[in-house]
Amino acid sequence: MASLDRAAFEQNRLVYDATERCLSRISEASVKLGSFAEEHLPAHNWRGMRDLGNILRHDYDGISKTIVWSIVKDRLPPLLADIKQMLSRYPDDQEVL
Known part of the structure; x- marks a missing residue:
């Protein structure tokens, strides 16, 4: 993803579809x-994550590529950093991320 700009991301069907699938899994995990x-991680929009899964599964026409791009670029990096920080407190209870 780091090598793609927004236009390339939106035009690459394989990458975009894989991203939607990963977001759906994140939603289910939430x-x-x-x-x-x-x-434990109150700074993140958990309700929004749950709702996104419903949109991805049921409202195909309601999915905005702009919003998906924004989630990937702006929302996921801080979430991942916070999850890694939280998990670092439990080194014996995790596998490599």
Whole structure:
């Protein structure tokens, strides 16, 4: 992703579809984490993550490539950093990310 600009991202069907699939999995994980996620990482929009999964699964025409790009570039990096920081407190309970 780092090598793609927005236009290339939106035009590369394979990358875009794979990104949607990964976002769907993140959404499902946020559902399974429930209140744990909100309690331990409150700075992130967990409701929005859950809602995104419903949009990706059911409202195909409602998906904005601009929003997907923004999520990938602006929202995921801080989420990943916070998750890694939280998991670093439990080194014996994790696999390599």
